[in-house]
Amino acid sequence: xxxxxxxxxxRDAYPILIKGLKRLEYRGYDSxxxxxxxERSAHLNVxxxxxxxxxxxxxxxxxxxxxxxxIAHTRWATHGEPCQVNAHPHLSASGNLALVHNGIIExxxxxxxxxxKKGYLFKSDTDTEVLVQLIDYxxxxxxxxxxxxxxxxxxxxVGAYALAVIDQTYPDEIIVARKSSPLVIGIGEHEFFIGSxxxxxxxxxxxxxxxxxxxxxxxxxxxxxxxxxxxxVALDPEVQTLELNLGQIEKGGYPHFMLKExxxxxxxxxxxxxxRLHVEENEVILSAIIDHKDKLMNAxxxxxxxxxxxxxxxxxxxxxxxxxxxxxxQVEYASEFRYSHTVVGEGDVVIAISQSGETADTLAAIELxxxxxxxxxxxxxxxxxxxxxxxHTGSYIHVGPEIGVASTKxxxxxxxxxxxxxxxxxxxxxxxxxxxxxxxxQELQVLPxxxxxxxxxxxxxxSLSRIxxxxxxxxxxxxxxxxPVALEGALKLKEISYIHxxxxxxxxxxxxxxxxxxMEMPVVVVATHNSLYEKLLSNVQAVKARQGRIIxxxxxxxxxxxxxxxxxxxxxxxVEALDPxxxxxxxxxxxxxxxxxxxxxxxxPRNLAKSVTVE
Ligand code: F6R
Numbered sequence: 001x002x003x004x005x006x007x008x009x010x011r012d013a014y015p016i017l018i019k020g021l022k023r024l025e026y027r028g029y030d031s032x033x034x035x036x037x038x039e040r041s042a043h044l045n046v047x048x049x050x051x052x053x054x055x056x057x058x059x060x061x062x063x064x065x066x067x068x069x070x071i072a073h074t075r076w077a078t079h080g081e082p083c084q085v086n087a088h089p090h091l092s093a094s095g096n097l098a099l100v101h102n103g104i105i106e107x108x109x110x111x112x113x114x115x116x117k118k119g120y121l122f123k124s125d126t127d128t129e130v131l132v133q134l135i136d137y138x139x140x141x142x143x144x145x146x147x148x149x150x151x152x153x154x155x156x157x158v159g160a161y162a163l164a165v166i167d168q169t170y171p172d173e174i175i176v177a178r179k180s181s182p183l184v185i186g187i188g189e190h191e192f193f194i195g196s197x198x199x200x201x202x203x204x205x206x207x208x209x210x211x212x213x214x215x216x217x218x219x220x221x222x223x224x225x226x227x228x229x230x231x232x233v234a235l236d237p238e239v240q241t242l243e244l245n246l247g248q249i250e251k252g253g254y255p256h257f258m259l260k261e262x263x264x265x266x267x268x269x270x271x272x273x274x275x276r277l278h279v280e281e282n283e284v285i286l287s288a289i290i291d292h293k294d295k296l297m298n299a300x301x302x303x304x305x306x307x308x309x310x311x312x313x314x315x316x317x318x319x320x321x322x323x324x325x326x327x328x329x330q331v332e333y334a335s336e337f338r339y340s341h342t343v344v345g346e347g348d349v350v351i352a353i354s355q356s357g358e359t360a361d362t363l364a365a366i367e368l369x370x371x372x373x374x375x376x377x378x379x380x381x382x383x384x385x386x387x388x389x390x391x392h393t394g395s396y397i398h399v400g401p402e403i404g405v406a407s408t409k410x411x412x413x414x415x416x417x418x419x420x421x422x423x424x425x426x427x428x429x430x431x432x433x434x435x436x437x438x439x440x441x442q443e444l445q446v447l448p449x450x451x452x453x454x455x456x457x458x459x460x461x462x463s464l465s466r467i468x469x470x471x472x473x474x475x476x477x478x479x480x481x482x483x484p485v486a487l488e489g490a491l492k493l494k495e496i497s498y499i500h501x502x503x504x505x506x507x508x509x510x511x512x513x514x515x516x517x518x519m520e521m522p523v524v525v526v527a528t529h530n531s532l533y534e535k536l537l538s539n540v541q542a543v544k545a546r547q548g549r550i551i552x553x554x555x556x557x558x559x560x561x562x563x564x565x566x567x568x569x570x571x572x573x574x575v576e577a578l579d580p581x582x583x584x585x586x587x588x589x590x591x592x593x594x595x596x597x598x599x600x601x602x603x604x605p606r607n608l609a610k611s612v613t614v615e
Pocket of ligand 1: 353406408610611
């Protein structure tokens with residue numbers, strides 16, 4: 001999704017902007033651009049390309065790229081096709097202003113018509129160009145300063161925005177503003193940095209401010225940061241210290257971020273459980289649960305809302321909470337929930353799960369749930385993200401930045417937090433036997449080691465994956481706790497290899513998908529040794545009888561399904577409820593290797609964005 005970078009200070013802005021854009025590439029984009037106020041001519045220069053940020057570097061040889069103030073952008077098309085004209089920054093009619101924007105201006109058509117009547121002409125199809133012309137109109141017609149023009153323009157805007165604007169008549173100032181779209185300001189020594197997230201900023205400073213919805217920040221050379229609201233009331237920005245280092249956002253020797261992130265999982269899970277797991281005391285403590293235990297214990301039901309991979313984690317969360325806490329749980333796609341007639345209100349606890357913490361549908365669903373009186377608990381990865389701020393309370397998964405577009409370590413982090421949430425609550429409620437709790441806690445403690453064993457299957461999976469590059473379709477089957485794993489395995493494969501894949505609860509296969517099975521069809525069966533093993537066996541036999549090519553994920557020492565399957569991946573055994581934390585790993589690896597064999601762009605698959613900040 002779109003990325004914003006900005007710089008104002010005494011250094012050359014251009015290299016900082018380009019490097020920043022590259023750090024944001026993981027979000028997915030189709031065009032890029034930069035605007036600088038030239039040191040030589042005092043003019044505003046704008047350079048844009050369709051395609052990769054590297055295309056912008058070609059400008060270096062022939063253009064004026066001087067300047068110590070600039071803004072830059074990677075665009076992911078929403079209004080208008082991906083092309084140079086629609087790329088940001090957009091210039092105003094007067095030629096004085098350049099603006100970059102992330103989000104959607106919902107009333108852009110109405111505003112555009114008004115401006116057209118005033119004589120404004122539009123070059124692009126974007127909502128962003130409407131915004132820059134609106135600010136221009138306010139400024140020129142009212143003879144206003146830049147800040148006032150931005151404030152008044154934003155009062156007319158309906159929608160979501162994170163924006164940065166520069167003005168060649170104010171060469172020492174960048175104005176930024178946000179509403180429902182992410183934006184971070186980095187504070188250095190007499191300089192400021194802007195980013196859609198902290199990754200373009202982290203190598204320069206760890207002091208940051210996250211503007212709140214409806215706030216405008218004025219970044220002026222040599223002056224302290226000033227923040228006001230839309231009515232120009234001065235606010236006191238909270239400066240935070242980032243706990244992120246550069247190593248965490250670089251590849252660390254792996255060919256792709258996705259592989260690095262798959263291999264980081266043992267360590268991530270360790271980080272996620274640190275300070276929360278107390279095996280000897282037979283307890284697991286998520287402080288947010290303890291702080292709000294009355295609300296949670298007395299909940300009449302839980303509603304989990306999320307999208308994509310986070311939604312799959314939610315399906316596992318449902319089983320964990322119902323299993324151990326005996327509280328009814330429903331799991332909803334956030335995008336459906338926000339427009340559905342779901343009955344929600346006081347007494348309900350809504351759990352919102354999001355890696356990025358910026359997913360627009362999840363954020364809107366949270367607002368709706370809060371309006372109706374529900375108590376909202378967030379499970380996020382990105383610290384300080386919009387969702388973590390919009391929820392009443394919550395727990396971070398602490399797996400570090402996830403750069404690969406296909407989510408991997410965030411999924412296992414989410415499942416780990418959901419397991420800890422269910423166990424904390426079950427203990428408080430008294431719905432779990434001490435011995436059961438002890439057994440699960442001991443398993444959680446050794447899980448990072450078992451994950452490492454699961455990762456040892458990498459080479460076998462790499463060669464196995466080569467065989468299946470021929471496939472145009474895949475079926476993934478699982479039952480119980482492993483059913484969401486089957487869904488997640490199928491999602492991973494389609495996202496990065498563009499092979500069509502369906503995840504199904506294994507027993508549902510006979511109600512339709514079985515018709516697809518023939519000797520060409522790869523069927524991945526998640527068949528570890530658990531309470532549903534025997535049931536799954538008969539589903540596997542049904543696939544075999546139709547000559548499907550079975551790839552089975554089994555427990556160490558399995559002798560039955562591994563005899564029937566064409567290919568087998570063995571995993572260490574664990575308790576049933578924690579199975580997904582291991583069974584997911586070979587499916588992530590298989591999707592990764594198939595995509596690599598097929599020569600696909602694993603970290604930035606086509607059409608996908610890392611953080612989906614539009615509806
Ligand atoms: C899949 C994937 C997406 C996200 C979904 C929600 O690999 O990454 O399906 O899970 O867009 O994103 P978050 O968790 O950031 O809300």
